[in-house]
Amino acid sequence: MGEVTLTIDGRQVTVPAGTSVLEAATQAGVKIPTLCYLEEINEIGSCRLCVVEIEGARTLAASCVTPAAQGMVVHTNTKQVREARRAVLELIISNHPFECLTCVRSGSCELQALAESLGIREIRFEGAKSHHSVDESTPSIVRDPDKCILCRRCVAVCEQVQGVSAINVSGRGFNSVVGPAGELPLNDVACTLCGQCVLVCPTGALSEVDSTREVWKALADPKKQVVV
Ligand code: SF4
Numbered sequence: 001m002g003e004v005t006l007t008i009d010g011r012q013v014t015v016p017a018g019t020s021v022l023e024a025a026t027q028a029g030v031k032i033p034t035l036c037y038l039e040e041i042n043e044i045g046s047c048r049l050c051v052v053e054i055e056g057a058r059t060l061a062a063s064c065v066t067p068a069a070q071g072m073v074v075h076t077n078t079k080q081v082r083e084a085r086r087a088v089l090e091l092i093i094s095n096h097p098f099e100c101l102t103c104v105r106s107g108s109c110e111l112q113a114l115a116e117s118l119g120i121r122e123i124r125f126e127g128a129k130s131h132h133s134v135d136e137s138t139p140s141i142v143r144d145p146d147k148c149i150l151c152r153r154c155v156a157v158c159e160q161v162q163g164v165s166a167i168n169v170s171g172r173g174f175n176s177v178v179g180p181a182g183e184l185p186l187n188d189v190a191c192t193l194c195g196q197c198v199l200v201c202p203t204g205a206l207s208e209v210d211s212t213r214e215v216w217k218a219l220a221d222p223k224k225q226v227v228v
């Protein structure tokens with residue numbers, strides 16, 4: 001396989017043919033924001049946070065699924081690109097609970113970090129919000145579908161890395177939900193509780209069970225002995 005040389009934000013970079021613009025940008029030291037992308041596991045181009053401007057192209061391109069080409073000239077931070085990313089993020093947030101103060105993922109949430117880095121201070125879009133119950137059926141994983149942004153990273157890792165396929169996307173459009181088929185509790189399906197989905201989830205939609213309160217309660221119980 002040959003190589004291609006392209007220019008990204010004025011930096012020339014040479015990569016193997018077939019490399020995505022996103023990967024070429026990373027190699028050139030140019031950071032492009034992503035949300036649904038998970039290297040070699042989930043490269044589906046669905047969130048469109050990673051859009052870039054390519055000279056001569058009629059529309060913005062999702063850099064994670066656009067192959068680099070010889071002589072391509074890419075701009076990753078133009079006004080049009082910034083506005084498109086802001087609109088995409090505002091649309092995602094418009095169907096997301098505003099619970100950052102109490103969310104288990106606050107401080108390590110990719111959605112929160114992106115909103116901060118893109119300077120989102122208001123949401124221009126208003127509409128219905130999804131409402132699903134929290135799934136606390138398993139001893140170790142909590143699913144909070146209202147915080148799901150449908151990036152499918154968990155679905156891909158469960159299927160392709162773990163070979164389990166315990167979760168998938170069901171429903172369509174606004175009614176789409178990621179979880180076990182038939183909206184069954186996670187404990188009722190083939191899930192092995194490996195936790196890989198929790199690791200790759202960019203938001204608080206999948207998290208580990210937090211037993212801190214029970215531990216404090218047990219520590220304060222004079223009838224219990226603490227063994228360290
Ligand atoms: S815990 Fe493992 S098996 Fe269960 S849904 Fe997540 S990735 Fe799949």
Ligand code: SF4
Pocket residue numbers: 147148149150151152153154155178197200201202203205206
């Ligand atoms: S649960 Fe998390 S990883 Fe899975 S689709 Fe939703 S946001 Fe993405």
Ligand code: FES
Pocket residue numbers: 033034035036037044045046047048049050051062063064065
């Ligand atoms: S990161 Fe490229 S489309 Fe989501």
